[in-house]
Amino acid sequence: MQTLLSELKQIVGKNHVLTDGDLSAWTQDWRKRSFGKALAVVRPASTDEVARVVEVCASFRAKHPDSGLSIVAQGGNTGLVVGSTPDVSGQQIILSLQRQNAIRSLDAANLTMTVEAGCILQTLQERASIEGFLFPLSLAAEGSCTIGGNLGTNAGGTQVVRYGNTRDLCLGLEVVTAQGEVWHGLSGLRKDNTGYDLRHLFIGSEGTLGIITAATVRLYPLPAARLTAWVAVPTLDAAVNLLNLAHRHLGAGLTGFETMGQIALSLVEKHFPSLRIPLYRDCPYCVLMENSDHESEFHARIQFEGLLELALNQGCVSDAVVAESLMQTKALWQIRESIPLAQAQEGLNIKHDISLPVSAIPEFVRVTDALLESAIAGVRLVNFGHLGDGNLHYNVQAPAGMEAIEFLRAHEAQVNTLVFDSVKSFGGSISAEHGVGSLKVDQLPRYKSPVALKLMRDIKHALDPLNLMNPGRVVKL
Numbered sequence: 302m303q304t305l306l307s308e309l310k311q312i313v314g315k316n317h318v319l320t321d322g323d324l325s326a327w328t329q330d331w332r333k334r335s336f337g338k339a340l341a342v343v344r345p346a347s348t349d350e351v352a353r354v355v356e357v358c359a360s361f362r363a364k365h366p367d368s369g370l371s372i373v374a375q376g377g378n379t380g381l382v383v384g385s386t387p388d389v390s391g392q393q394i395i396l397s398l399q400r401q402n403a404i405r406s407l408d409a410a411n412l413t414m415t416v417e418a419g420c421i422l423q424t425l426q427e428r429a430s431i432e433g434f435l436f437p438l439s440l441a442a443e444g445s446c447t448i449g450g451n452l453g454t455n456a457g458g459t460q461v462v463r464y465g466n467t468r469d470l471c472l473g474l475e476v477v478t479a480q481g482e483v484w485h486g487l488s489g490l491r492k493d494n495t496g497y498d499l500r501h502l503f504i505g506s507e508g509t510l511g512i513i514t515a516a517t518v519r520l521y522p523l524p525a526a527r528l529t530a531w532v533a534v535p536t537l538d539a540a541v542n543l544l545n546l547a548h549r550h551l552g553a554g555l556t557g558f559e560t561m562g563q564i565a566l567s568l569v570e571k572h573f574p575s576l577r578i579p580l581y582r583d584c585p586y587c588v589l590m591e592n593s594d595h596e597s598e599f600h601a602r603i604q605f606e607g608l609l610e611l612a613l614n615q616g617c618v619s620d621a622v623v624a625e626s627l628m629q630t631k632a633l634w635q636i637r638e639s640i641p642l643a644q645a646q647e648g649l650n651i652k653h654d655i656s657l658p659v660s661a662i663p664e665f666v667r668v669t670d671a672l673l674e675s676a677i678a679g680v681r682l683v684n685f686g687h688l689g690d691g692n693l694h695y696n697v698q699a700p701a702g703m704e705a706i707e708f709l710r711a712h713e714a715q716v717n718t719l720v721f722d723s724v725k726s727f728g729g730s731i732s733a734e735h736g737v738g739s740l741k742v743d744q745l746p747r748y749k750s751p752v753a754l755k756l757m758r759d760i761k762h763a764l765d766p767l768n769l770m771n772p773g774r775v776v777k778l
């Protein structure tokens with residue numbers, strides 16, 4: 302191993318192969334559920350360096366198949382399924398892309414931007430905005446997650462209802478393969494039917510097939526106005542009706558539709574008392590709606606008012622406020638984005654990032670809430686998420702007063718099976734946007750078709766025959 306480490310130091314410089322000191326920022330996952338041990342954290346600064354690191358590791362692994370040496374790609378380490386941190390063997394290298402973070406180019410006429418994998422999402426958004434464009438991917442971790450990690454997980458976030466997930470925002474990739482070769486696929490093409498679209502294999506593969514080193518992403522013109530409304534709804538059925546009305550009334554202007562349950566909002570109030578949360582005490586759910594308008598704020602407001610009047614008349618809305626300023630808009634989004642942070646402060650919980658046909662969501666929640674409440678007295682159901690694209694964060698928190706660790710030990714397996722079986726019976730998916738990582742890898746055989754799993758294993762074998770890339774994540778061989 303010492304020879305290997307020396308070779309790695311020659312490639313990236315000795316200051317960028319970290320083996321000593323506190324490495325917990327790289328070895329511990331964001332939710333502090335997993336504490337791994339790395340052979341080294343390796344921090345290359347260019348595609349060439351990434352390729353040479355992978356090549357050296359592949360060659361070592363081929364010579365020492367029992368060494369357990371493997372590579373875990375890491376961006377911002379904000380992933381929620383324990384996919385970006387090493388296991389406890391001490392034989393895995395964390396390949397951190399954070400130093401490879403340049404914005405390479407922006408093609409205004411082609412509405413594209415080419416960025417390196419370690420570029421922080423917020424940096425990308427800000428650069429696009431300065432040039433008059435929108436890069437619509439948006440999530441609460443945007444200040445620390447990277448575009449490489451977003452692509453690795455096919456991240457979703459709050460704008461999927463209009464712009465799709467990261468896959469839909471990517472037109473080309475540059476990838477270092479598991480053999481250390483570079484695939485130069487940074488096309489800005491919207492049409493290219495020259496065979497299999499390799500880009501889609503790597504997007505969402507969570508570092509198990511290769512290392513994404515750069516991407517060409519889509520840009521959109523900045524809207525003239527982005528207006529938000531905070532709406533109290535009497536039931537989830539009413540929220541779904543409101544969503545349908547919003548689609549019809551706002552068309553492509555509907556760029557966000559988030560639901561937040563009362564318990565989720567009460568946790569925000571408890572842990573972030575400075576945030577003022579409107580209308581939530583007297584209704585089971587609130588909705589945060591966003592209308593992006595290419596004409597003007599005045600036009601956006603008129604459209605919103607028309608929609609809300611219609612919705613009030615039809616009984617899908619109990620009360621509503623429309624933001625009066627950009628500051629108010631930001632404050633409303635901050636409430637929504639504080640939910641995962643408030644939950645983390647409340648203690649460990651059992652997270653479910655699930656998707657369902659939107660039409661099935663109210664019944665799914667009724668049935669599953671009842672099952673959980675009868676299985677565990679006093680359990681707190683922290684339900685929020687991106688209703689506009691059928692994605693719920695259906696999280697289960699310990700009853701008040703019960704130790705989180707004790708709750709997880711006693712109930713995690715039972716709760717997961719109950720929720721995932723229910724998801725399956727409603728035709729949903731057990732991972733909507735966070736991925737599989739190591740947290741859900743053992744659940745897949747129960748919920749995914751055997752044919753799909755076999756194809757996934759075949760792809761993994763074909764692209765990474767040494768099982769060098771993030772082994773044991775996504776699919777087990």
Ligand SMILES: Cc1cc2nc3c(=O)[nH]c(=O)nc-3n(C[C@H](O)[C@H](O)[C@H](O)COP(=O)(O)OP(=O)(O)OC[C@H]3O[C@@H](n4cnc5c(N)ncnc54)[C@H](O)[C@@H]3O)c2cc1C
Nearest residue numbers: 376377378379380384447449450451453456457458508513
């Ligand atoms: C507060 C909070 C809110 C969040 N909200 C959302 C949300 O709304 N929607 C959503 O989808 N996610 C959300 N997440 C999850 C997380 O932010 C995303 O999964 C994000 O895309 C991860 O980016 P990262 O750079 O931190 O990746 P990491 O956590 O470092 O890595 C994630 C996975 O991608 C792989 N990977 C990383 N970089 C590369 C690369 N260059 N090439 C190949 N594979 C790579 C890793 O091996 C790992 O498997 C949230 C997380 C937090 C903490």
